[in-house]
Amino acid sequence: MLNPASKSPFSTIEYMQTCLKDDLAIVETILTEEAASPVDMIPDLSGYIVAAGGKRLRPMITLAAAYAAGGATSATHYLSAAVEFIHTATLLHDDVVDNSDLRRGKPAAKMVWGNTASVLVGDFLFAKAFHLMVRTGEIKILDILAKASGVIAEGEVRQLAAQGRLDLPTEEYLAIIEAKTAALFEAAAEAGALSAGHAEHSAALASYGKNLGLAFQIVDDTLDYGGTTSLIGKSVGDDFREGKITLPVVIARRRGAPEDRAFWDRAMQVDKQEDSDLAHAIHLIRQTDAAKASMDEAKAYIQLAKNALITLPESEYRILLESLADFCLDRGY
Numbered sequence: 001m002l003n004p005a006s007k008s009p010f011s012t013i014e015y016m017q018t019c020l021k022d023d024l025a026i027v028e029t030i031l032t033e034e035a036a037s038p039v040d041m042i043p044d045l046s047g048y049i050v051a052a053g054g055k056r057l058r059p060m061i062t063l064a065a066a067y068a069a070g071g072a073t074s075a076t077h078y079l080s081a082a083v084e085f086i087h088t089a090t091l092l093h094d095d096v097v098d099n100s101d102l103r104r105g106k107p108a109a110k111m112v113w114g115n116t117a118s119v120l121v122g123d124f125l126f127a128k129a130f131h132l133m134v135r136t137g138e139i140k141i142l143d144i145l146a147k148a149s150g151v152i153a154e155g156e157v158r159q160l161a162a163q164g165r166l167d168l169p170t171e172e173y174l175a176i177i178e179a180k181t182a183a184l185f186e187a188a189a190e191a192g193a194l195s196a197g198h199a200e201h202s203a204a205l206a207s208y209g210k211n212l213g214l215a216f217q218i219v220d221d222t223l224d225y226g227g228t229t230s231l232i233g234k235s236v237g238d239d240f241r242e243g244k245i246t247l248p249v250v251i252a253r254r255r256g257a258p259e260d261r262a263f264w265d266r267a268m269q270v271d272k273q274e275d276s277d278l279a280h281a282i283h284l285i286r287q288t289d290a291a292k293a294s295m296d297e298a299k300a301y302i303q304l305a306k307n308a309l310i311t312l313p314e315s316e317y318r319i320l321l322e323s324l325a326d327f328c329l330d331r332g333y
Contacts, residue, residue, distance in 0.1 A: 012327040013055050016064070016320055023063045023072055023080070024056060030081040034128045045113050045121045049088055057216075058083045058188045061209060061324070065192030067317035068309075069201040075136040076195040082145060083188045085129035090152055090184075092122035097156065098242050141191045148187035155179025159244070166253055166264055168245045174214065177221075182213030204311045208321060211305035216328045218298040221246035223331070225285045237278045243270045247297065249281075252290035260284055295329075302329045 017024060035046040059080035066072040094100070095108040096115045110118040126149070133142045159176045162168055189209030193202040224239040225248055239246055245268065253264040263284070267277040285291050305325045312318050 012323050012330075016060050016324060017056075019316070019320060020060055020063050023077065024059065026077045027056075027059050027063075027080045027084070030077060030132070031084060034081065034085070034132065035125070037124070041113065041117060042121055042124055045109055045117055046088070046125060048112065049092065049109050050084075056084065057324070058087050058184060061185060061188045061212075061321075062192040062195075064317045064320045064324070065189040065205045065209075066196040068312050068315055068321060069193040069198040069205065070196040072192075073195055073197070075138065075141070076192060078132045078135050079141065079145075079188075079191050079195050082129040082132035083184065083191075085125045085132070086145070086149060086152070087184060089122040089125040089129070090156075090180075092118045092125070094156070097160070098238070098244075100238055100242075136195065138194065141194050144187050144191050144194070148183045151179045151183040155181075155183065162245055163243060164268065165245055166249075166261075166268060168250055170247065170250060173245070173247055173250060177217040178210070178214060181217040181220075182210045185213030185216065186210035201312055204308050207308035208305045208325075211301045211308065212325055212328060215298040215301035215305065215325070218247055218294055218301070219328060219331060222248050222291050222294040222298070224248075225282050226291060240267075240278050240281055241270070241273065243268045247294045248285050248290045251293050252281075252285045252288045255288040255290065256284060260288075298329060302326070 031050050032047075035043055035050055037043050062080040062083055063072055063076060066076040092109055095110050096118050100108050108118075109121075113121075129149075130142075130146070133145050136142070155176055155178070159180060162172065162176060165172075186206050186209040189212075190202045190206035193199070193205045221239060221244075224237060224246065226236075240249075249264065249268065253261050256264070263277075263280065266272050267274075267281060302325045306322050309318055309321055
């Protein structure tokens with residue numbers, strides 16, 4: 001087996017996938033079966049993005065949380081698939097809203113089937129997620145994931161409303177990413193604990209998931225100005241080209257000289273961007289140490305996530321969750 005303490009973030013993910021391989025195989029089967037439909041376009045489109053895989057972070061959080069709390073059950077498998085369907089549905093919708101051309105290193109589904117089909121199949125996957133939640137027979141779990149789905153939608157609308165607000169307070173940025181990203185991480189971890197029948201560990205795991213999700217999104221936003229397409233699964237600079245106000249931009253503008261703020265004020269207006277603007281934006285983010293400051297913020301949330309695990313019984317799966325937190329941070333360095 002791979003060493004979970006390895007400094008390679010990919011080794012960490014591979015190690016988790018190895019430890020959870022039997023459970024992940026069950027989850028993959030559920031995803032395939034539930035995405036089936038007599039309407040050809042639905043399995044074609046959903047299969048396209050589900051098969052693209054990603055790292056299955058959210059299902060692995062659900063599974064590892066269940067084991068860390070006492071043990072996975074059939075309900076855990078249903079929940080893991082439901083969490084992945086919710087995540088996939090939001091990706092389909094996001095790519096339409098954000099006009100993104102690339103997803104997980106491949107052309108976005110909307111580039112193949114169009115915007116309308118992507119939105120409708122996203123709705124189909126949301127419905128399938130709720131069907132899987134009901135199969136757990138646990139009203140509390142259904143309530144957690146239903147609320148998370150609503151919060152995610154609110155977060156996307158909140159981000160849309162913040163478009164162009166270059167003076168966006170850091171607190172508002174954090175509120176946006178807590179809703180649109182951290183809410184699902186939190187729900188995945190909390191629901192995982194409840195599926196194991198150990199409600200006493202659910203609050204700690206919810207805290208872990210929330211803080212992990214906050215750090216994950218901050219790192220993702222930072223990588224948009226210095227990562228690679230293979231690492232982040234989308235085109236580098238997508239956030240910039242879409243005029244998204246993220247933490248690195250907020251910090252770089254705040255710290256910059258007047259002429260730098262003038263640059264941000266123009267360049268973050270999509271219709272006024274020039275070909276050389278992305279390179280200059282990356283230069284300013286490095287010059288002002290905005291990337292480092294953003295990563296420091298992410299590091300603080302990772303520490304909170306790991307601290308939340310202290311109350312859990314010592315186990316291989318608690319170590320897995322700690323390693324996953326390190327992975328989320330390490331990919332930004």
